Structures are given as structure tokens and as C-alpha cells.
Amino acid sequence: MATYTPSEIEARWQQAWDKADVFKARRSADKPKYYVLEMFPYPSGRIHMGHVRNYTMGDVIARYKMSTGHNVLHPMGWDAFGMPAENAAMAIGGHPKTWTYDNIADMRSQMKPLGLSIDWSREFATCDPEYYGQQQALFLDFLEKRLVYRKNAQVNWDPVDMTVLANEQVIDGKGWRSGAEVERRELTQWFFKISDMAGELKDALAGLDNWPAKVRLMQENWIGESRGIEITFHRTDGNGTIQCYSTRPDTMRGASFIAIAPDHPVAKALEADKPELAAFIDECRKMDTTEAAMEKAEKKGIDTGLTVRHPVYDDVELPVWIGNFVLMDYGTGAVFGCPAHDQRDLDFARKYDLPVRNAFFMPGDTTEVGDEALVPAKTEKVSFIDHFAGIADVTSQEAIDATIDWFEAKGLGVGQTQYRLRDWGLSRQRYWGCPIPVVHCDTCGVVPEKKENLPVVLPDDVTFDVPGNPLDRHPTWRDVSCPSCGKPARRETDTMDTFVDSSWYFARFTAPRADTPTDLDDAAYWMNVDQYIGGIEHAILHLLYSRFFARAMRITGHLPQGCEEPFDALFTQGMVTHEIYQTRDDKGRPVYHLPEDVTDGKLADGTAVEIIPSAKMSKSKKNVVDPLGIIASYGADTARWFVLSDSPPERDVEWTASGAEAAYKHLSRVWTLCDRIAAMDAGAKGEGDDDLLRAMHACIHDVTMGVESFGFNAAIAKLYGFTAVLSKSKARHAAQREAIMTLAQLMAPMTPHLAEDIWAHQGGEGLIIHAPWPVADEAMLKSDTVTLPIQVNGKRRGELTVPADMDKAEVEKAALATEAVTRALDGGQPKKVIVVPGRIVNVVV
């Protein structure tokens, strides 16, 4: 008997697809378009199981959509700029460009055996000058529309990578890539004006119905909208005012001090005359302002000696303090402290002996605040004391709204919405990135490079033997003449954050060879991405930046209207995990072992390993399974089938050797079954055709539902079930042939090679990829009889098989006659009988 040989089958069908050029995407007027995209990979050099899972999910969707009559775009590219290439150049020599393109070639050749339905003719890498040149054109257009600007800024300096990090890229005070403790430095940097769009980016989240609620919420929290008011405080020395921003103006009665940021203009003005203030401010400047450091730091302040008049109570004067916890770049850089209703302010007040005064109490409880601030939920009703706006027993939220109105009416303040989102700093002091296309001229200042001179191509002749940016020490590249006046000038040597590269690649895929960033006709046809699939780790940065870019590209005419939200549907898939095998060396330090070196919990020499529960596959923990090895021993279809089978796609899936083995066995079984059916005698007798075909239609229905709703694991369970039914069927050849061909079609999105092989083996016409998706026959989904569970008081006590169309009254009669019910009734009458047609009968006794 022939056996299932995936290596031979898979190579054959991949060639057949190539020959028929089936995955090439062309605009078409007579089919609806469908754009499916997986987050493109960084070319590290090796594909891993996470890639396999990500691309397989996209492939299932793409192939399913093809067979349901859609014109599908399913491209692939490389997020190819970034530090690992430079790190490799520093560590092992060579050039980032060579390293990157070699890796791309390796990964492409590892990816191709998966049999993905990708239109490879659209492939590009973000480090191709053809791509980053268009990105430079975008930058110049953004510059013209003032969507990008330069400012002096305190930046997060990563001393290891010698580069600036965005706030968002600082994690626990450490660089998100290097893990080095981040320092502060002041540099002139380029920024995208994403904060201008904060409100819109937040509001538009509500329309993203097909995004996970979790991701929308994370973005909402990141943007961080808060409604408050800017209040003017007049200095008692007559030297002007201090503006404070507050979200709790209703607590103004309890204000007992003002705190300003160390870099607030008022603080800076006092520095010259007051050495003790200068010393404090200096100390604050040295302080790390990263989130983690700020959290750990003690809340400190110093009295400036200034006072301001309370805006509501003329006779009250408030001292002005400098606080190390006040941030200059949020709000106005000044706040009023209300110790009674804010824990931080209360701690500060107790430390420096400032007054604590309640603005409200909880109803019926007039205990003054002690060491714990009174901060009830904003929806809770509180009793205000002698409130200036005339309110008494209301919720905090109502009080805030009323107080803002009151301040505005009196002309003492202006209601304002603040966002936590800051502008996106994109300058990187690094070689392997997209050069920022501007020139610095002593006469003309910052001059944009002329578009006809794009791309500004990275020079190849650079070395990495000294830290810092090689572009800074490359005179023939750096020194140019000013595009405006022609005098000697200097190129900008900073390059762009790699998040820029990934913020518009999805648009470029619609016309990857266009000599403008996009082609509007192609973009209008293919955009938006109908289904985007990727990891939850990109929930904030990448997706938010892409949403900003889509808007900015619309403003600059590079995308048509309607593409502001470029991803119609988003799916965030879980990771592939594996157990970790660990032993300890003689010093007790952990030593990790690869899964292939462990059999039955033991190493080859018999040493027992400690098994640590499943975690994300990582090189350092050695819990990695190489997809190439799996493909070599079982084939791509097995790898694809397994990563989809065990867990819901949004959750992590644990890779197990036995699971992969089982997937392979199942596919072999299906293949053998096909072989057996093909060899059947077409004229032979058989029975149960109808049962088989009914099961088949039920399977069509269930699998279609599963694929449509990302329930791949459930769809696979149904396919297992139907395979078991088919393999036991005694039906005639025609019915069995129909069943196996339909099974192949239903499996085709997941195991496309095996499906093609079965299709051909059974004499199917053309390629299975061109065959229309099977449609379940409604009539075959209904059966003549139905078995209803009979419950007594909600507990299952028996069952009853009745004609499917029997009416309720008769079902009730039949149910009451069943043995389980008569026994429970014991001669009495039922209190109530619930009959849910086709579902259940419940008798209440």
C-alpha cells in the first residue's frame, strides 16, 4: 500500500501553484477584493514557530477567501532596518546590508516550503532604496504640512545602543531592546505631531468594531484623555500669573499649595537669586524622569517663597512650591495641591506641614482627613462643604462639570481636554535606518533635500569599529552643498526610527513598484487591509503609529479618503510555547536543554531533567522547536495543522512532540483513506449514503463557521469527527468519493498540499484552489427525527426521540409519558412543562 510522503507531495503542488501563478494579485472589476496581511517579519535569519502560526492563520483566511470568490491580496515583505544588523556587524564584522540581505534570502527559502499563498512578486524590504526613498518623499511632504517638526528635547539616551528612545520604548527605565539603564540628554530631534491627532485617534477607536476590545482599550489608555480646566492664579507680588491644570477643580476649597515643575519658567527665573532653589532644581534635572525611576523617587519639594491668591477666596494665599513630581510636558507644568482628596498631595502636605482641608465629606460622616486622603469614585455621591459654585450633595463627576462651567462663566478658567500621548520622536543616531532627507546649512538653516535627489542612499563604505553613528564620520557622504544656496552644508546624519518603516508598508504593498509612495488607484482598490493578523505586543506602538500615518498620508495626498483606519479587522494571535528542560551545573546555575535532546524526561546519559511549565519559545531557554526540522520529518501540512489545532488562535498554543506526531498520523490516515476510496469498485453495493452525506453537510456548515470566526481549533475538531465517520462508512463509492473530495476542500485552507493531492487522486477538475468553497445544503442539515433530552427540575433524566416537526403539545404529551417523568411525578401533576422545540424538554414537579 502506498504511504503518505509529504516531502514529495508538497514540492509537487508548490510547483503546480507557481506554474499556474495562482497567487498573483491583479485588480479586477468582477470580484470583491480582499486584503489579508500578517505583520511582516524582522529578518533575523531563522523562521520560528511563531511565524509559522502567524502566517498559517493568514493563509487559511486568504485561501478561504479565494475559494469564496474574492480577489485576494496576500503579500509579504521584510521589516529590515534596525539594530540587530549593526550589532552583528560590530560583533562578527561584515556589513549590516550583507547580513540583512543574506538573512532575507535564508528566511525566504525557509518560508517557501510552508506553501503560503503569497504574491511574492510584491515582496520588498524596508532597506531597499526603492522603499526608503519613497519614505523620504513622504517625510518631505509631512514636513511641508507641518506634520513633522524639530524641537530641542530632553530625550531618553540609551548608552549601550548610543541612540535615543521614544518614551514608549523605555520599559522600566531601560531601553526596550538593549535593557540598558536610560539616561537623560538634550538634543535637537525630529518629531511627528501625533499629539495633534490624539483626540481623533481616540474617538475613532469606537468605530473599530472588528478589533479586539482589549487592544482598543489599551490604545485608549495610552492616549489618555482627561477633561479638566486651566485656572489662572495671580501672584501676590504682582509679577504675573501661574496657570494650573486640574481635573478636580471641584476640590478648590481644599487647595493649600501650588506645585510647579523644576523646569517651569517661574522656577527658572528664581534660580539665579536663590542658590538653595538652584541646588534643588539641579538635583531634579539629574534625576531620571523615566517612569520607573520617578515612581521609586521620594516626593520632594522646596518652598519658593512666592505666594498666589486663591482664585475663589480672595483672602486666601497659597504658597508656591517646586515639586519633583510635577512634569513640565504634561498640562501646564503646574498644579494646585488638594491634600484632603489626593494621596500624593496629602503625603506632601504632611511632610512639609501644609494645611489639610476637606472640600467634601461622605454623606453623614464629617470626619476630617487624617493620613488617608478621601478619594471616592467619581460616580459616588458626596456632600460638598459650602461650595463656591453652590452645589451640595452630588457625585464628584457632576461637581467637576458644574465647577468647570462656573469657572468659565466667571472668566477664571477655561475647560480643557488633555492627552497623555506625546509626540513621536523619530530621530535615531544610527546607521542602519532610513536617512532623514534634510541638509543643515549655516545660511539657510534646515533645508529639505530636493525630491529629484531622492533617495538619499546610505553609503556602503562604513565601519563599526568605533561606537557612535558611522554617518557622522563619513565626510564624502555627510558634506554636501546646500540645495537652496549652494554653499557648503552638512547632511542630517540621524536616521529614522524603524517604526516609521512599518507604519505605511501595508499601503506600499498595494503598488510596490510605483515611483511615488503609493499609486492612488491601486490604493483605492486594495485598501483597507480587510484582515490584519499579528502579535499583541504591537497593540500600542505599531498600530497607533500606523493609524497616525494613514491620516498623515491622506492629508499629504498619498492615500484616498476612507483609509484613515487602515486595518478593518485586527486579530491578535497567541504565542507558541514549549516546556523548558533544565538541569543544574555544579554551582547550582540552570543549564537548559533542547527538546530534541530530551526523551521521557531524561537526557541521553540518563540524567533526569526538571520540567518547567510552558513559556514562549526563546533561544536562551532552549525551548525552541525549529520549523525546518518539523517540515523535514513531517511536512509543512503537519506543522500548519498542529499550530492551528490545539488552542483557540488568540491564546498561546503549547507545542508538544506527541501533538505534532498525532497531527502527522491524522493526515496520513486521511491520505490512506483517499487511496482506499479511489480503489473502490464503483458499482459495488453499499449502505448509509444518506447518513454520510448528512454528516458531510454538517461538517461543511461547522467548518465554514469556524474559519469565518477564527475558530480554527473547533473547525479542526469537526474535521477529525467527520474523518472518523467517513472511515467507518459503508456507503457506495459515489457518496464516499463526494465525501473525501469535500473533506479535502474543507481541509485545503489548512493543509493545502494534501488537499490538492486528494483532489487530483479522485479525478477532481483543475486545482482545488480554484474550486468553489462547498456550501452546506440546508435540507441535509435537518433530520426527520430529533432526540430531545428530558429534564426533571433542570436535571437530565432521560431522552426522547420524536419526529422533528412534531408540535409542542404532542412533544409535551410524549415527554410526560416517558418512564423518567412518570417516575418523578409519582402519580402527581407537573407544575410546569417547558418545551424548547428541537432542543430540550424540562418538567417541573
Added chain:
RNA sequence: GCGGGCGUGAUGGAAUGGUAGACAUAUCGGACUUAAAAUCCGAAGGGCUGACGCCCGUGUGGGUUCGAGUCCCACCGCCCGCACCA
């Protein structure tokens, strides 16, 4: 602290408010085999019972409902995100 998610057999996990545990792994039994592997068939939540059956069971405690894994409230545990944000 705030926000979100999750909690079901030995394990991964099924289950539009309607038969809890589909499907798979691991386990056990049987067939085939000299034997093993492979393959095929079958069993299997816990407890009581000779058996028919009965009781208990989806983190804990309540509630809504004829009926709750599913909805509501409180709590416990785990995971994730965010945070001197005024």
C-alpha cells in the same frame, strides 16, 4: 492604585442560557503479531451501588431563571496592560 482578561478531567481545550467535558494528548483494555512498533476497535470526571440507578461536580459564596460553565453581585487566585498624568 486603575483598566482588562482568565479560572472546566491527568493535560491542551469544546459547549447561540438548554444533554458539561466535543476534538486531541497522555492513560488503560482488546484485536493483529512469536514479540514489539505501526494500525484498528473500545473504556475512561468523582463517589455510592451486585445491578437499574442515585448523589456530587466548571475557583469560592450568593442571586436571577423552568434551566447557569455561560447572565448579575461579592470574594479568592493567576495573567496582561497602564500609572507621580494633576
